[in-house]
Amino acid sequence: MLVIGGAGLIGAHVAAEFASRALVTYHGAPVEGATQLDILDADRTRALIRRVAPGTVVLAAAEPWVERCEREPAATRRLNVEAARAVAEGASAARSLLVVFSSEYVFDGTKGRYVEDDPARPINEYGRQKAELEAIARTVPRHLVCRTSGVFGWEPERKNFVCRLLERLRAGREFVVPADQLITPTYAVDLARALATLVARGTTGTIHVVGPRIVRRTAFAATVCRVFGLPRELIVPRATDEMGLAAPRPRDTGLADDRLRGVLGASLADPASALADMRAREVAAPRG
Numbered sequence: 001m002l003v004i005g006g007a008g009l010i011g012a013h014v015a016a017e018f019a020s021r022a023l024v025t026y027h028g029a030p031v032e033g034a035t036q037l038d039i040l041d042a043d044r045t046r047a048l049i050r051r052v053a054p055g056t057v058v059l060a061a062a063e064p065w066v067e068r069c070e071r072e073p074a075a076t077r078r079l080n081v082e083a084a085r086a087v088a089e090g091a092s093a094a095r096s097l098l099v100v101f102s103s104e105y106v107f108d109g110t111k112g113r114y115v116e117d118d119p120a121r122p123i124n125e126y127g128r129q130k131a132e133l134e135a136i137a138r139t140v141p142r143h144l145v146c147r148t149s150g151v152f153g154w155e156p157e158r159k160n161f162v163c164r165l166l167e168r169l170r171a172g173r174e175f176v177v178p179a180d181q182l183i184t185p186t187y188a189v190d191l192a193r194a195l196a197t198l199v200a201r202g203t204t205g206t207i208h209v210v211g212p213r214i215v216r217r218t219a220f221a222a223t224v225c226r227v228f229g230l231p232r233e234l235i236v237p238r239a240t241d242e243m244g245l246a247a248p249r250p251r252d253t254g255l256a257d258d259r260l261r262g263v264l265g266a267s268l269a270d271p272a273s274a275l276a277d278m279r280a281r282e283v284a285a286p287r288g
């Protein structure tokens with residue numbers, strides 16, 4: 001197993017799940033025991049995959065910031081699409097399974113509760129890049145396109161929604177949350193565990209690796225407050241249109257987890273249980 005992008009939210013959890021069975025790469029922030037790799041260097045990327053010849057290549061490196069993709073399409077495309085192409089070529093040549101992470105933003109947000117076979121119709125640059133990433137992954141004979149949404153969990157950079165919310169509210173500050181956006185909250189620990197099972201079972205194709213509930217961001221924020229004992233009053237709901245965002249957001253989104261439940265025999269933990277686990281881990285190992 002080769003995990004590319006092992007310092008990121010998803011990459012770090014996947015690397016932890018596979019532990020000693022994985023060779024891990026990092027880019028900027030060093031990860032102990034890992035190898036430095038800039039996937040913009042296509043030759044080095046292909047050479048590394050050829051040398052390691054892993055059974056599975058997990059591509060968790062990307063620019064996932066939707067606003068940056070909209071504002072800097074050329075630069076982000078080099079990473080999210082062109083660099084991914086080199087990884088896919090390497091995986092094909094090494095006959096590896098290629099795992100990539102995509103998003104509900106490949107959909108236009110007119111239907112809601114999207115299933116794997118719904119047609120992709122992105123309405124922003126991030127979504128277009130993800131749709132192209134999916135197409136590239138599908139050129140690899142053995143591939144797994146994992147679409148996910150609203151991933152949360154502990155991470156060194158603390159940039160995911162839950163970490164940012166906790167930081168603001170614990171400092172007694174307000175936190176603005178889009179009132180009209182749906183997400184399918186997915187706990188990074190569960191996502192990594194589910195991926196390990198999918199890989200072990202030889203699952204291929206496209207699958208939504210998400211938690212069991214599609215919820216409004218504001219409702220999820222309220223659940224975070226309840227589980228972590230924080231004041232809900234500091235959550236400030238705001239219409240997406242009033243937030244001055246560059247990228248249009250699909251409205252009625254959400255990913256159905258039916259295929260995942262079929263393969264795993266159960267759904268991932270619901271948001272409240274997942275957040276309770278996150279809180280328990282913080283109590284067990286306080287994050288100063």
Ligand SMILES: NC(=O)c1ccc[n+]([C@@H]2O[C@H](COP(=O)([O-])OP(=O)(O)OC[C@H]3O[C@@H](n4cnc5c(N)ncnc54)[C@H](OP(=O)(O)O)[C@@H]3O)[C@@H](O)[C@H]2O)c1
Nearest residue numbers: 007008009010027028029038039061062064101148150151
């Ligand atoms: N988080 C979500 O809710 C979510 C939802 C749907 C899909 N996804 C997708 O899941 C994947 C992982 O997302 P994430 O949230 O884990 O992102 P993340 O935490 O930002 O991690 C991305 C990683 O990519 C690395 N990276 C950036 N440029 C690189 C380069 N040139 N060469 C090698 N590595 C590079 C970063 O390293 P440096 O910081 O050191 O540069 C970082 O560790 C992405 O494809 C994202 O679009 C995420």
